[in-house]
Amino acid sequence: MIRLRQLAQAASVLTSPLSPEDVLALFNPVFSARQLRGVVTRVVQETAQSATIFFRPGRGWHSHLAGQWARIGVELDGVRHWRSYSLSAPAGKDPAITVTDVGAVSGTLVRTTKPGDVLFLAPPQGDFILPEHPRPLLMVTAGSGITPVMSMIRTLVPRRPDADVVLVHSARTPGESLFREELAELADQFPNFRLAHWYTGEQGRMDLTNTAELDQICPDWKERAAYACGPDSFLDDAEALWKQAALTTAAPGSDVAIAGDPGNLMIERFNTTFAGGVGHDGGLVTFEASDREIDADGDTPLLDVGEDAGVLMPSGCRMGICHSCLTPLLAGQVRDLRTNEIHGEPGQLIQTCVSAAAGPVNLEL
Amino acid sequence: MSVVSENKTVSEGKTAPSGASRTRPGALAESGSPSVRPPTAAHLSDEQVAELGRELDAIRDDILAKRGASDAAYIRRIIKVQRGLEISGRAALLVSKNKAAWVTGTTLLSLAKILENMEIGHNVLHGQWDWMRDPDIHSTTWEWDFVTPSRSWQHTHNDLHHRWTNVVGKDNDVGYNLLRMDESQPWVPANLGNPLYNAILAPLFEWGIAIYDLELTDFKEGRKSKEALLKDLKALGKKVVTQFTKDYAATPAVAMLTGSGKQALYGTLTANAVRNVWAHAVIFCGHFPEGTDTFSEEMVEGETRGDWYVRQMIGSANISGSKFMHLMTGNLSHQIEHHLFPDLPSNRYAEVAPLVREICERYGLKYTTGPLLKQVGSTWGKIFRLALPGKAAQA
Numbered sequence: 052m053i054r055l056r057q058l059a060q061a062a063s064v065l066t067s068p069l070s071p072e073d074v075l076a077l078f079n080p081v082f083s084a085r086q087l088r089g090v091v092t093r094v095v096q097e098t099a100q101s102a103t104i105f106f107r108p109g110r111g112w113h114s115h116l117a118g119q120w121a122r123i124g125v126e127l128d129g130v131r132h133w134r135s136y137s138l139s140a141p142a143g144k145d146p147a148i149t150v151t152d153v154g155a156v157s158g159t160l161v162r163t164t165k166p167g168d169v170l171f172l173a174p175p176q177g178d179f180i181l182p183e184h185p186r187p188l189l190m191v192t193a194g195s196g197i198t199p200v201m202s203m204i205r206t207l208v209p210r211r212p213d214a215d216v217v218l219v220h221s222a223r224t225p226g227e228s229l230f231r232e233e234l235a236e237l238a239d240q241f242p243n244f245r246l247a248h249w250y251t252g253e254q255g256r257m258d259l260t261n262t263a264e265l266d267q268i269c270p271d272w273k274e275r276a277a278y279a280c281g282p283d284s285f286l287d288d289a290e291a292l293w294k295q296a297a298l299t300t301a302a303p304g305s306d307v308a309i310a311g312d313p314g315n316l317m318i319e320r321f322n323t324t325f326a327g328g329v330g331h332d333g334g335l336v337t338f339e340a341s342d343r344e345i346d347a348d349g350d351t352p353l354l355d356v357g358e359d360a361g362v363l364m365p366s367g368c369r370m371g372i373c374h375s376c377l378t379p380l381l382a383g384q385v386r387d388l389r390t391n392e393i394h395g396e397p398g399q400l401i402q403t404c405v406s407a408a409a410g411p412v413n414l415e416l
Numbered sequence: 417m418s419v420v421s422e423n424k425t426v427s428e429g430k431t432a433p434s435g436a437s438r439t440r441p442g443a444l445a446e447s448g449s450p451s452v453r454p455p456t457a458a459h460l461s462d463e464q465v466a467e468l469g470r471e472l473d474a475i476r477d478d479i480l481a482k483r484g485a486s487d488a489a490y491i492r493r494i495i496k497v498q499r500g501l502e503i504s505g506r507a508a509l510l511v512s513k514n515k516a517a518w519v520t521g522t523t524l525l526s527l528a529k530i531l532e533n534m535e536i537g538h539n540v541l542h543g544q545w546d547w548m549r550d551p552d553i554h555s556t557t558w559e560w561d562f563v564t565p566s567r568s569w570q571h572t573h574n575d576l577h578h579r580w581t582n583v584v585g586k587d588n589d590v591g592y593n594l595l596r597m598d599e600s601q602p603w604v605p606a607n608l609g610n611p612l613y614n615a616i617l618a619p620l621f622e623w624g625i626a627i628y629d630l631e632l633t634d635f636k637e638g639r640k641s642k643e644a645l646l647k648d649l650k651a652l653g654k655k656v657v658t659q660f661t662k663d664y665a666a667t668p669a670v671a672m673l674t675g676s677g678k679q680a681l682y683g684t685l686t687a688n689a690v691r692n693v694w695a696h697a698v699i700f701c702g703h704f705p706e707g708t709d710t711f712s713e714e715m716v717e718g719e720t721r722g723d724w725y726v727r728q729m730i731g732s733a734n735i736s737g738s739k740f741m742h743l744m745t746g747n748l749s750h751q752i753e754h755h756l757f758p759d760l761p762s763n764r765y766a767e768v769a770p771l772v773r774e775i776c777e778r779y780g781l782k783y784t785t786g787p788l789l790k791q792v793g794s795t796w797g798k799i800f801r802l803a804l805p806g807k808a809a810q811a
Contacts, residue, residue: 064666065506067658068559069499073552077499085551129488131549369443374543374555374759375575390477399549400556 080169081109086124091168092145098227101151101195102161103139106170108146115175117142117206118199118278118319124171125156131171132156133396137198137280137319138175139230141205146175149229151195179319181206182276185213189272191289193221193257193281197229199319200280208237208244217269221249221257221281245269259288262296273314280319290318331386334411338362339381341416347408349386353378354403362416364403371405378403383412444721451714456782457726468779469722475771476757479764488548490763494535494743495553501528505687510671512679521680525687527744530694532561534746539762541570546759563659564626565651572629578758582703582710582731589703590710592617592628596802598710603805610803611796614700621692621699626652663688694744697792698735702751705733705794707784728755729776734769734785741788742766752783 062071070084081088089106096102115121120137134156139149152158181203182188188207190200197220207214222228228248238246247268249257258264265272273296279289293316331349336356338344341363347356354376357364366376371389377400384395385406393409395401403414449462460468501524508521537560539545545553559566572588580586584600591597595614596607617624630648634640663684671680709730719727735741735749742749750765753772760768776783786794 064658064661065670067662068561068655074499074503077496077503083552085557126485126488126548128484129486129548130484371759374546375570377543377546377556390480400546400554 081107083109087111087172087174089146089170089172091164091166091170093166094164097149097229098151100161100227101149101229102164103147103149104160104164104170105140105145105147106172108172111174112146112172113174115140115142115146115202116177116180117203118180119175119177119202120179120199120319121146121148121175122173123148123160125160127155127159133171133173133398137202139198139201139205141202143206149195149198149201151229153195177319179278179280179317185211187215187271187275188217189269189275189277190216190218190220191259191277191279191281192218193285194223195229196279196281196285196319198280200278201230203278204234204237204244208241212243214241215243217245217247217272217275219247219249219257219265219268221251221285224250224252257285259285259292262292265292275314277314277316278318279316283320286318286320289316331407332410334383334408336360336408337411337413338416339413347412349407349409350388351407352388352404353385353401353406353408353412353414356408357403357414357416364416366404369404371402374402376403377401379415381413381415384409385412444724445718447720448718450719450723451717452712453723454709454711454715454727454730456709456730457723459780460726462720464779465720465722465726467722468775469720469725471775472725472756472772473721475768476760479757479760479768483547483761483764487761487763488545488550491536491540491545491548491553491761494531498528498531498536501525501531506667509667509676509680509683511674511676512671512683513674513676517676518679518683522683522686522690525683526690529561529687529691530744531746533691533695534698534748535743535762536560536746537562537566538746538748541566542574543759544761561659562625563622563652563656564629565648565655568629568648568651569625572631574758578755580716581728581755582708583713583716584710585713586716588628588633592624593633594624594628595799597704597798599802600710600712601802603802607805608803610799614796614799618693618696619689621696622688626656697788698745698748700795701733701735701788701791702748703732704798705784705786705791706798707782707794708733709782725756726781728752729772730782731755732784733791734783735788735791736785737788749788752785 059071066074072082072084075082081090087109089108089112091104091106093105094102095105115138118137120135122133122135124131124133126132132155136148136150138146140147150157150160152161177199179199190203192200200218204216204218208216218234220228220234225231225248228250231248234246237244251257269275277293279286293314297314333347333349333351336345336347336353338357338360341360343360343362345356345360347353352369354364354366354369358366364376365378369376380395380397380399380401382397384393385401386393386409388405388407395409395412447462447466449465453460457465505521505524505526505528508517508524510521512518512521537558540553540558541555541560543555546555551557555570562569577587577589582590584590584598591601594617595610596603630645630652631640632645635642635645664681667684668677668681671677711727711731715727729752732751732755734752735745737749747762747765748754750762750769753760753765753768754762756772757765757768773783775781
């Protein structure tokens with residue numbers, strides 16, 4: 052590795068101001084000095100709405116733990132968009148994401164990805180992972196929420212004879228239920244893995260507001276370390292249910308259970324709704340590095356807002372042409388004062404001279 | 417460095433007593449007109465100028481709506497071609513003891529450097545491709561194959577030249593602190609050397625720009641701090657070392673393995689000079705040919721967006737020619753369109769040009785254009801004329 056780096060440094064003498072990776076990218080698209088990339092090796096259609104995309108990542112990626120997710124960058128009409136997707140492949144195997152078409156980015160991934168395509172990547176991360184020591188587990192998932200749990204099951208069930216896993220998975224119909232055949236095979240083959248499907252199209256929504264249905268499907272659920280992943284309302288119910296149960300079963304004085312412990316629930320949420328406001332409402336602007344907060348209206352450029360707050364704002368033309376004022380957006384959304392378009396994703400560079408706050412905004416400055 | 421100088425302005429603004437709605441430097445007025453409207457636009461009413469502004473805004477919005485995957489594919493293709501040319505050029509120079517290899521290598525490397533500086537570097541550094549959100553092709557990350565560091569050039573070019581286009585005393589690109597390029601610049605005997613200075617500047621253009629970007633006059637007159645200058649000098653020093661090493665040490669050193677060291681050095685020297693002469697010619701055609709206007713500071717005071725547009729149009733000149741010529745000028749052959757919309761992708765200027773020209777005709781404004789040789793000749797004519805004292809004769 053060190054030798055490789057020295058070699059790259061030596062080569063950069065000939066390629067400067069480009070890096071050797073920029074030149075190598077002509078021959079292999081995973082090379083980039085700035086941006087981790089992966090090449091799609093295989094695409095498997097899972098259901099009508101979802102597909103699993105296998106990829107070979109470039110240098111800078113590290114292997115994932117079962118249950119982790121990665122940020123994936125996709126180009127839509129030439130513009131890069133980033134979303135987080137759970138890795139569905141077992142730990143130690145080539146990474147793959149399973150994507151369900153729920154929006155423009157995921158839709159593009161499901162419908163247009165083909166082997167040879169380049170994905171932009173950030174290394175895997177996340178704390179929704181298996182406990183360190185073996186114990187009975189209960190997985191409660193709904194819809195595409197099964198994706199990280201599938202990685203856990205694939206990692207654990209075939210490899211650990213001492214595994215004891217119950218999966219309760221809710222989907223609208225059998226046809227829309229992800230990994231149905233593979234899960235059935237695993238349940239057949241490994242007696243320590245028990246599978247319960249819940250089809251909302253036939254049975255209605257699984258009721259997690261009380262323990263009745265859970266008691267029936269998995270009577271010993273309180274003795275298991277539980278993992279839940281699915282839509283927000285599903286997780287809210289699950290969280291409330293476990294909290295209630297933990298309060299009644301936990302020892303007096305300790306109402307906080309430890310993650311991965313029996314009776315405790317770990318949840319994984321994916322927020323797809325933006326927190327930003329709409330229209331000309333403005334909001335609280337936070338300049339993180341300068342540690343300043345100021346209320347801004349929806350019509351004042353963030354550049355002016357920052358300057359008035361005494362923040363060292365980079366600036367140039369003040370009319371949106373020179374891009375000297377580009378500042379990383381950490382959270383929230385902004386309105387382009389020229390087009391009225393409201394936009395903003397974490398990490399995106401925005402032109403503060405032509406952008407106003409659309410709801411609360413956090414800037415890196 | 418731009419940050420430091422900006423801060424100074426801001427803090428000065430802070431200590432000075434300021435009204436409730438203090439106007440910041442460079443901000444455009446909502447309505448009204450500049451203190452003096454430029455003579456060739458003096459026939460326009462405020463309302464006409466505002467309408468012209470709306471029409472140009474509409475052109476811009478139309479391109480923004482269309483901008484997408486095909487534009488992204490365009491810049492990536494150009495970058496690929498450029499890198500291909502660069503690698504093959506350098507590879508050929510490694511065996512340039514062979515005459516054909518020398519000619520091939522030097523030609524390819526010259527083309528590569530021109531493409532890199534003009535169609536890629538200049539335009540990426542304008543932020544024309546920032547909308548792709550690709551960190552590999554972005555105004556904040558790009559470093560170009562040109563001596564002056566990207567960041568320094570962005571300040572003098574994007575922040576200053578594009579904001580103050582052709583305002584004598586504000587836009588130092590009028591003559592680059594070296595040449596007398598406008599009648600209103602007072603004549604001094606040293607101006608007799610105008611043509612000579614320009615002839616020397618052409619093959620060394622990248623060095624001229626590097627020195628220009630240091631803003632030595634601003635430093636001397638106290639508008640630029642010593643810290644800022646030192647920071648710029650350090651950045652330039654670093655860039656000089658890497659540029660020199662690549663072209664004049666590393667490439668010849670590898671070529672020595674085939675006994676082509678000296679030839680490779682001549683090759684890289686020639687390629688850099690060819691690029692310099694070309695870039696100099698194209699850039700001087702942008703604002704100096706006969707027909708382009710210069711402006712006084714009162715013509716900028718109170719400028720609205722429409723007046724700003726007018727100044728960009730009558731202060732710039734295009735070059736007419738083939739698609740290949742447009743590409744090799746980095747579409748600066750569409751200087752008028754570039755100055756109107758500096759951050760629209762360069763591949764879109766050709767489609768915008770007829771619309772802009774039509775607007776100019778309708779509003780009775782000049783739209784200066786001509787073939788490369790004519791425009792170069794016109795520029796040199798001005799350089800010769802203004803070497804002599806007095807008002808230049810109108811061509």
